[in-house]
Amino acid sequence: MTSRCPSAHPDDPTPCVGAVAVTVLDAVGAGANGCEHHAARLLASLAGGRVYALPDAPAGAAIRVFTAAGTLRPFCWVDGPH
Template identity: 90%
Template sequence: MTVLDAVGAGADGCEHHAARLLASLEGGRVYALPAAPAGAAIRVFTAAGTLRPFCWADGPRTEPSLLSHTENCKWHGR
C-alpha cells in the first residue's frame, strides 16, 4: 500500500500500517501497490475510517481530532 498525504508525500506499508497512517492524516489518499491483493485499497480506506488517529497518544480522547471518522459522524448525526 502507498499512503499519500495532502501534499503528495508518501510512505509504503502493509494494509494494517497503511490504515493506521491514513487514519492520522487529513486529506490522505491510499493506493494499492502492484503486488497488492484485489480490494486492498478499499479495505485500508474502510479500516482507516474506524480507527482513531494517533493511536500512540495516551489520555482521554474527547477532541474530534482524536476520534475516528466514524465516531465523529455519530457525534454529528451523519
Template identity: 85%
Template sequence: MIHTSIHTVDNPAEPGELAVAVRVGQRMLAAYGTVDDGDIFAYAQAHGGLAEALRILLRAVGAERVGGLPGETTEKKATSVSRCPAAHHDDPTPCDGPTVVTVLDAANAGADGCEHHAARLLASLDGGRVYALPDAPAGAAIRVFKAAGTIRPFAWVDRGERA
C-alpha cells in the same frame, strides 16, 4: 599477417556490495537527511529509507545482526525488526503482512505500508489517500480506506499503547 585480438566479457564488472551500499546510503541521506518539522508522514518515510540503507551497509561489511539486539524481548523484536515505512516509530504494533499500499498525504508525500500501519497512518492524516501497489492483493486499498475510517488519529497514543 595482422593479428587482432577480440576481448569478450561474459559478465561485465559489477560494483561490489560495499560500493552499492555506499551509493544507496548517499542517496537516502540526500533524500531523507532533512525532514520538515511536524510532518509525521515524512518522518515515517525517512525512517524506513534510512533504516534500509543502514541494513544494506551493515550487510555489505558483514556486520548485520540477525535476531535483534541483545536483551530484546520477543515482543520488541516483532515490532522493531522488519516494519514497513508507514509504521510510526512510537506505534508498538507489528506489521500484519507485506507492504501492499502507498498512503499519500495532501502534499503527495507518500509511504508504502502493510494494511495495518497504512490504515493507522491514513487515519492520522488530513486529506490522505491510499493506492494499491501493483502486486497487492485485490481490495487492499479499499480495506485500508475502510479500516482507517474506524481508527482514531494517532491510535497508539490515544489508547495508551505508547512504548
C-alpha cells in the same frame, strides 16, 4: 529489533500485518508504502490522505485500508489500546 514497513510510526508498538501492499499519500503528495495495518493507522492520522494499491497488492487492499482507517482515531497508539 524486527524491521517494519515504512508507514509504521516510530511510536506505534504494533507489528506489521502482512506484506507491504499500498502507498499512503498525504495532502501534498508525500507518501509511504506499508502493510494494510500500518497504512490504515497512518491514513487515519492524516488530513486529506489517500491510499493506492501497489501493482502486486492483493485484490481490495486499498479499499480495506480506507475502510479500516475510517474506524480509527488519529494516532490511535497514543493514550489508548493498541
